[in-house]
Amino acid sequence: MATPPARRRPDALTLEVVDLIGSVVARYHDEYEEAAAAHALTGAQAKLLSLLSLEPLPMRKLANKLRCEPSNVTGIVDRLESRGLAERRPDPADRRVKLAAATPEGRRVARELRESLSFAREPLAALSEEQRLALRDLLQRMVDA
Secondary structure, eight states: OOOOOOOOOOOHHHHHHHHHHHHHHHHHHHHHHHHHTTOOOOOOHHHHHHHHHHHEEHHHHHHHHHHHHHHHHHHHHHHHHHTTTTTEEEETTEEEEEEEEEHHHHHHHHHHHHHHHTTTTTHHHOOOHHHHHHHHHHHHHHHHH
16 A cells, blocks of 8 residues: 655745635635625625525535535525525426525625625735736636646
8 A cells, every 4th residue: 555645844935825815715704794794694694695696506505515504504595585585496407406596686685795895806906907817817726726
């Protein structure tokens, strides 16, 4: 049986980049929670609504995307549904499956949430288009790896 290669310790630059990414993520989460609260939503409700504004999804897939139990997703969808922001509907491909979908009002709220997240707008505006494209491409490479 082959032994796995020894893990090298990350270099100082890698550690610095990881710390910077962590800072950006923390700022994003803080601002996202504030934006959600401004719409009387929890962060989980806002995230689920954001996902549903892109496309209707089965409850199990939502649970996978949110990394939680399907029963938790049911409660979140229930609360969004009671506010008229989401609805359940049968999946046209398999009527045994229920899809959760954003209502027109839910899509409007999700759009307002996205538009209110300004933490990155100003720093990104200070970058040239070429720099923003490079940053986008590098982040995409990291996501795809």
